Amino acid sequence: MTQPLNPVKEWEQRRNQANRYYKRGNFQEYLDLTTENLHLARTIPDRAREGYALNDIGLAHLGCWQPQRALEYFHQALSVAQELSNARAQAIALSNLGSTYSRLGRFSQALEYFDKAVQIFRKLQDTQGEVSTLNDVALIYTRLGEPKRALLLQNQILAMRQLLGDISGKATTLNGIGFAYSALGKFEQALEFFQQAIPIQRAAKNLLGEATTLNNIASIYTDLGKPKQALLLYYQVLLTRRSLNDRSGEATTIHNIGFTYAVLAENRQALKFYKQAITIYQQLDDCLGEISTLLNMGSLYATTRRKKLARSCYQNAQELAEQIEYQPLLEKVQHFMDSL
Numbered sequence: 001m002t003q004p005l006n007p008v009k010e011w012e013q014r015r016n017q018a019n020r021y022y023k024r025g026n027f028q029e030y031l032d033l034t035t036e037n038l039h040l041a042r043t044i045p046d047r048a049r050e051g052y053a054l055n056d057i058g059l060a061h062l063g064c065w066q067p068q069r070a071l072e073y074f075h076q077a078l079s080v081a082q083e084l085s086n087a088r089a090q091a092i093a094l095s096n097l098g099s100t101y102s103r104l105g106r107f108s109q110a111l112e113y114f115d116k117a118v119q120i121f122r123k124l125q126d127t128q129g130e131v132s133t134l135n136d137v138a139l140i141y142t143r144l145g146e147p148k149r150a151l152l153l154q155n156q157i158l159a160m161r162q163l164l165g166d167i168s169g170k171a172t173t174l175n176g177i178g179f180a181y182s183a184l185g186k187f188e189q190a191l192e193f194f195q196q197a198i199p200i201q202r203a204a205k206n207l208l209g210e211a212t213t214l215n216n217i218a219s220i221y222t223d224l225g226k227p228k229q230a231l232l233l234y235y236q237v238l239l240t241r242r243s244l245n246d247r248s249g250e251a252t253t254i255h256n257i258g259f260t261y262a263v264l265a266e267n268r269q270a271l272k273f274y275k276q277a278i279t280i281y282q283q284l285d286d287c288l289g290e291i292s293t294l295l296n297m298g299s300l301y302a303t304t305r306r307k308k309l310a311r312s313c314y315q316n317a318q319e320l321a322e323q324i325e326y327q328p329l330l331e332k333v334q335h336f337m338d339s340l
Helices: 007-024 027-043 047-063 067-083 087-103 107-123 127-143 147-164 167-183 187-203 207-223 227-243 247-263 267-284 287-303 307-324 327-338
Strands: none
Touching: 007 027, 007 047, 027 047, 047 067, 047 087, 067 087, 087 107, 087 127, 107 127, 127 147, 127 167, 147 167, 167 187, 167 207, 187 207, 207 227, 207 247, 227 247, 247 267, 247 287, 267 287, 287 307, 287 327, 307 327
């Protein structure tokens, strides 16, 4: 007759099992197990483990593209960490709040949380936590139209990753550097960094990271005037995204396929893919992705002299941008409307 596990051991085992699901991208299974762990931590009762479970549930909701639910749990996790004066748990919750606000397009709030997290990670001499958070900050700088600032930070991060011997993280940073060069219009340099990331991701069997980098390489092909080459790569990436059930990545790639067809003046195909992308973005409540697609759709309608449809797309984009309260995006939408 087997002895029943003591509750703490049971909690630890379940968390290890949940983490395996998380790494595989099985976020619903991860959510189920982390929710069970939250109940168990409250039954024990163990306030510290309750805080960890709250954070894990937040990550599960983020993985399931439920950012508002994720915010609720990360805020609860932060409260528990503060109550217990658990500095590391505070930094992790702050960093996760930053990631969630970033995903919602609320970049100024995201940067505030990331800054607080970085300060705590530095005090704790947790270089891995600091580097991971700084990487997110650099990506926001690129999105905010400050790629030079992003590059300065990414190069610092790259040096820190090399000191840590963090090979997988190095690929993430190389991808970030490529992204910044792409935003600066330095496409050949961007391509070099993306191509450096690929063999590292393949060696680590990081399919999700590889798909992201290949997607970026395809975008560069479009920028370099090779749209047919880009399309071949996008279709390959799309198969990987679907096999991984990466809905967010799938929407991005579908949107990019639409954009490439527009470049090739295959307008009917472009619109078909834009509409598919919008459907997924709406299911994921991804306002930023939806706005970007609406602007490109509107642009296509404008160039084919369908001004009424173009204006409708721009107005929908404007309404979404107002919800995000992100001024540069509102200005961009206004610029599109004025061009009509």
